Amino acid sequence: MRRLTPYLLALPGWLWLAIFLVVPMAAMASVSLQTGNAYDGYAMTFSFSNYADAIGRYSTQMVRSILYGGLATAAMLVIGYPVAYWIAFKGGTRKSVYLFLLLLPFFVSFVLRTIAWNFLLSDNGILFGTLKGWGLLPADFHVLATTLAVVGGLTYNFLPFMILPIYVSLERVDPRIVEAAQDLYATRAAAFRRVVLPLSLPGVFAGVLMTFVPATADPLNAQILGGTGNTMIGNIIQTEYLTNLDYPTASALSFTLMAVLLVGIFAYARALGTENVLEAAAR
Amino acid sequence: MAELNAIELEDVVKEYVTHGEVVQAVKGVTLDIAEGEFFSLLGPSGCGKTTTMRMIAGFEPPTKGLVRLHGQDVTNVPPNKRDVNMVFQSYALFPHMSVWDNVAFGLKQRRTPQEEIRRRVGEMLEIVDLTGRERRRPREMSGGQQQRVALARALVNRPRALLLDEPLGALDLKLRQAMQIELKRIQREVGITFVYVTHDQNEALTMSDRIAVMNDGLVEQLAGPREVYERPATAFVAGFIGTSNLLAGAAKGGVLEIGGGRVLVPGRDGNVTVTVRPEKIVIGTEEPGPDLSAVRGTVAEVAYLGTYNSYAVSLADKAEITVFQQNANDATVTAERGDSVWLSWQAQHSYVMES
Numbered sequence: 001m002r003r004l005t006p007y008l009l010a011l012p013g014w015l016w017l018a019i020f021l022v023v024p025m026a027a028m029a030s031v032s033l034q035t036g037n038a039y040d041g042y043a044m045t046f047s048f049s050n051y052a053d054a055i056g057r058y059s060t061q062m063v064r065s066i067l068y069g070g071l072a073t074a075a076m077l078v079i080g081y082p083v084a085y086w087i088a089f090k091g092g093t094r095k096s097v098y099l100f101l102l103l104l105p106f107f108v109s110f111v112l113r114t115i116a117w118n119f120l121l122s123d124n125g126i127l128f129g130t131l132k133g134w135g136l137l138p139a140d141f142h143v144l145a146t147t148l149a150v151v152g153g154l155t156y157n158f159l160p161f162m163i164l165p166i167y168v169s170l171e172r173v174d175p176r177i178v179e180a181a182q183d184l185y186a187t188r189a190a191a192f193r194r195v196v197l198p199l200s201l202p203g204v205f206a207g208v209l210m211t212f213v214p215a216t217a218d219p220l221n222a223q224i225l226g227g228t229g230n231t232m233i234g235n236i237i238q239t240e241y242l243t244n245l246d247y248p249t250a251s252a253l254s255f256t257l258m259a260v261l262l263v264g265i266f267a268y269a270r271a272l273g274t275e276n277v278l279e280a281a282a283r
Numbered sequence: 284m285a286e287l288n289a290i291e292l293e294d295v296v297k298e299y300v301t302h303g304e305v306v307q308a309v310k311g312v313t314l315d316i317a318e319g320e321f322f323s324l325l326g327p328s329g330c331g332k333t334t335t336m337r338m339i340a341g342f343e344p345p346t347k348g349l350v351r352l353h354g355q356d357v358t359n360v361p362p363n364k365r366d367v368n369m370v371f372q373s374y375a376l377f378p379h380m381s382v383w384d385n386v387a388f389g390l391k392q393r394r395t396p397q398e399e400i401r402r403r404v405g406e407m408l409e410i411v412d413l414t415g416r417e418r419r420r421p422r423e424m425s426g427g428q429q430q431r432v433a434l435a436r437a438l439v440n441r442p443r444a445l446l447l448d449e450p451l452g453a454l455d456l457k458l459r460q461a462m463q464i465e466l467k468r469i470q471r472e473v474g475i476t477f478v479y480v481t482h483d484q485n486e487a488l489t490m491s492d493r494i495a496v497m498n499d500g501l502v503e504q505l506a507g508p509r510e511v512y513e514r515p516a517t518a519f520v521a522g523f524i525g526t527s528n529l530l531a532g533a534a535k536g537g538v539l540e541i542g543g544g545r546v547l548v549p550g551r552d553g554n555v556t557v558t559v560r561p562e563k564i565v566i567g568t569e570e571p572g573p574d575l576s577a578v579r580g581t582v583a584e585v586a587y588l589g590t591y592n593s594y595a596v597s598l599a600d601k602a603e604i605t606v607f608q609q610n611a612n613d614a615t616v617t618a619e620r621g622d623s624v625w626l627s628w629q630a631q632h633s634y635v636m637e638s
Contacts, residue, residue, distance in 0.1 A: 179342055180375040182362045184389035184440070194388075198379050 032251035042247060054252040058236050062253075065233040066260065068147070069216030072154035073162075076211050077204070079155070080162035084203070087163075088170035099167070102160050110157065114224045117153055118144065121225070145227025153221035158214060162207040169203025170196070205272055213261055233257055287354040289444050289476040290316040290339055290367075295348035297334050308334040310500035311348070316444070316478060321470055323479045323487040326497035327523065332480045335497070336446050339478065341365045352443055363392075368437035369446040373453070374429050376421040382408070382432050383417040389440040407439040410469060427458045434469070444476040451486065463489055484524045488512060496520050512560075514634055521558040521634070528564075528604045530557045530578075542598030544578035547630040556636045561607040563632040566594060566618055571627035580604065582622045594618065596626060 032050055036042035055062065087098045105113060120127050123142045131137045143149050173196055181191035219234030226232070233253060240250035297309040309331040316322045324332040337343045338350060341362035350358045357365055368389065377385050386407060390400045408414050411431040421429055430450060437445055450466075451459045467490055470477050481487050487494050488508040496504045496511060496519075504516035515521035518529060530546055532539050534555050539546040546557050559576075571577045583603065584595035594606040604626060608617070618624050 174373070174375060176371050176373060176375040177377060179362070180369070180371060180377070181388070183340060183342075183369045184436070185363045185392040186388075187363055190392060195377055195379075 028251045028254060031247050032255055034248050036248075038245035047248070050248045050252045051256060054249045055256055057249075058233065058253060061231050061233045061236050062256070062260070064230070065216050065257075066264075068151055068154065068222075068230075068232060069212050071151045072158065072215045073208055073212040075151065075155040076159050076162040077208065080159055080207065081166055081200075081204070084163045084166035084170055088167055088173075089175070099164075102163060106160070111220065111224075114153055114157065114220055117149075117156065118224050121149060144225060145229065147230060149225040150222050150230045150232070153225045154215045154218060157218075157221065158211040161210040161214075165206035165210065166200060166203040169200045169206075173199050201272060205269070208268065209265060212264075216261065217257060286318060288315045288351075289318045289320070289353065290314070290478065291349075291351040291354075292335070292339070293349040293351070295335070295338060295345045295350065297331070297338060297343060298346040307500055309338070309345075312497075312500075312502055314495060314502070314505070316476060319474055319476055321467070321477045321479065321490055321492045323481060323491040323494045324497055325481055325484060325487040325494050325524075327482055330497040331500040332482075332497050333448060336369075336448055336478060336480050339444075340367060340369045340446050366443040367446055368440055368442040369448065370433045370437050370450045372448045372450065374421070374433040376429060376432055376436070378421055380420075381417060382413060382419050382421070382424075385421065385432055386436045386439050388436065393440070403439055407435045410438075410472065411435045426454055427462065430454065430462065434466075438469070438473060438475065441473075442475065444478055447477060447479045449481055450479075451481075451483075459486075466490060488524070496523065498523070515558060516636075518556060518558075518636065526561050526605050526607075528559045528561065530559070530602065530604075531555070542578040542580060542600055542602060544576075544625075546576045546578070546633060548633060548635050549630065551635060554637070558634040558636070559604075559628055559632060561593070561605040562591075562609070563628045564604070564606045564626050565628065566596075566606050566608060567625050567627065568618075568622075570625055574630075575627040576630060576633055577625055577627040578604070579623070579625055582618050582620050582624055585618070585620055596624060 030044060031042065033044060033046050033048065034042040035045045035047045035050070083102075087095055091098050119125060121144045122128070123144060124132065128137060128141060128143070132139055132141065143152075177195060177199075178191050181195045182188070186194060216232075217234050219232060219238045222230050222232040222235050237250050237253050237257075240246045240253065292312050292314040295309060295312045296307065299306050299308055312331070312335055324335055326332045334343060338345050341357070341360060341364075345358060348358075349356055352366060377388065380388070383404060386404045387400050390403060395403075405414075408417065411434055413428065413431055413435065416424070416428070421432060424432070430453075433450070447466075451462050454462060463486060466477075479487070479490065488511075491508055493505065493507055494511050495502045498519050504511055504520045506514075506516075511520060512524055515524065515527070521527040521529065530539065530541055532541050532555070534548045534551045534553060537547065537549045537551055539548050539551075539555060539557060548555055548557060565571075578598055580596040580598045582594055583597045584593075586593040589610070591610055592608045594608065596604045596606060598604060606626060
């Protein structure tokens with residue numbers, strides 16, 4: 001009995017996983033192999049061709065999603081790393097203030113924030129309209145409904161999820177270790193490259209994971225900022241489920257997206273050296 | 284040609300601003316540290332010893348004054364361009380690198396040829412007795428082993444001077460004593476100047492050629508261990524190093540009348556403070572001869588401490604004197620609590636300061 005105690009204590013966790021992860025996933029997997037229509041209902045036929053059909057029809061959006069997700073993640077890394085570095089090493093006693101400011105936008109709903117960008121970026125809106133009125137921008141200048149608008153929106157919306165894990169890993173770097181590197185003839189740049197950067201990789205890994213996955217799957221930014229030419233896979237899945245009521249296609253697309261993301265993550269972990277990443281994260 | 288000093292500090296001052304107030308951590312320190320010397324900066328925490336060392340390493344620019352390494356002014360040279368290496372208090376090993384990569388770091392930064400790196404790192408690991416553990420990570424090692432990695436990582440670069448910031452602070456007593464001997468051996472073997480920061484007087488006395496005793500941002504005394512112990516220059520040094528008895532009063536004609544007895548202070552008149560080490564004092568029941576300093580008191584406390592007994596003796600004027608008596612021939616206690624005793628010592632063991 002005593003040996004079973006730890007497992008029993010973990011039971012609520014296992015139940016949670018079973019009820020809220022395994023059961024819905026199994027249901028979706030089953031739906032993805034059914035055929036039929038919205039009026040007569042769907043029946044299980046083990047129709048693996050659902051996958052081929054869905055991927056064939058929506059490969060453009062799938063590739064576009066991964067591209068946009070990747071671009072946004074890269075942009076977040078470029079913007080987020082220096083911010084995290086600055087807060088961790090130069091924030092002094094105001095660190096928590098800066099972190100709070102970083103999270104402040106989250107007190108406004110995701111949808112509202114994105115709509116605010118639509119408002120700001122609209123062709124003749126408060127910003128561009130004024131600038132065009134002053135003749136500072138050409139009359140046909142626009143940002144809305146472009147790749148830039150969607151990638152920019154994704155970058156803006158998920159940036160804190162990149163900054164926070166990187167900040168946490170940088171915060172744990174003992175400044176004396178950096179001094180030791182400089183004492184051993186490393187320039188500031190070399191000390192960063194050989195010591196600070198490797199020690200912050202677990203944070204970078206977590207940050208990329210926490211931003212790339214939701215950014216790739218996000219339907220909202222493409223819907224609000226992307227116009228018609230920038231549809232992402234999230235929009236397709238949403239439409240198939242809610243408008244077309246084509247549950248098998250939507251489920252098949254969801255699973256395909258998940259598979260693609262998982263493969264991408266494992267490839268990325270390998271490239272970074274999972275062993276190092278997990279080892280460093282365990283400290 | 285006169286030999287250049289390894290390190291010279293010339294009237295070095297370090298000021299910090301905290302909460303809008305200027306605080307002087309180091310208030311004007313001048314030191315010459317000779318080539319190959321084992322030099323200690325000794326003092327209580329907050330005395331400025333670590334700040335002084337960090338100015339030698341280049342981590343803190345001095346507010347005023349000059350730092351010279353081998354005659355060259357390096358006051359404004361960054362740490363990576365200074366030919367000194369530091370062993371940090373917490374070791375500050377690179378946690379993501381193996382022992383080998385930690386030790387090879389400095390040589391790689393200096394673009395040393397691969398072959399030479401391999402040879403020198405191998406040799407150094409042998410000196411610190413870590414051969415066979417090259418692939419370990421720092422956190423897989425004991426405190427003593429990490430300590431030796433830190434030492435090897437600094438020494439492998441053959442710096443002009445090695446700076447050690449309380450390197451043995453985190454080790455237990457047995458290991459610390461072993462490492463003290465080990466450090467001395469390594470210093471003799473490599474012949475590099477060691478600058479050693481510590482608050483542990485025993486460590487400083489055991490290992491150093493010379494000691495700078497620091498207090499409140501200033502050097503109180505700069506001398507060899509024997510001199511610092513036997514002839515403390517100030518009351519602070521006398522109190523900080525070892526146990527001392529301080530007797531103060533007005534001397535007349537070379538004699539200080541105190542505690543129902545007399546302390547011989549040849550040639551002195553006026554207010555003086557006399558320092559006597561506890562182990563120089565003889566405890567007895569007979570009144571000693573007139574050629575000795577002698578005071579009368581009552582034994583207030585007796586403690587048996589293995590190799591010696593410690594007595595606390597109260598004098599008539601309430602001053603308390605500590606006496607150590609070696610347990611050389613027999614372990615019998617010669618005085619009990621409440622006994623009336625005479626304490627005596629030779630005039631040469633009184634160290635007299637003007638006060």
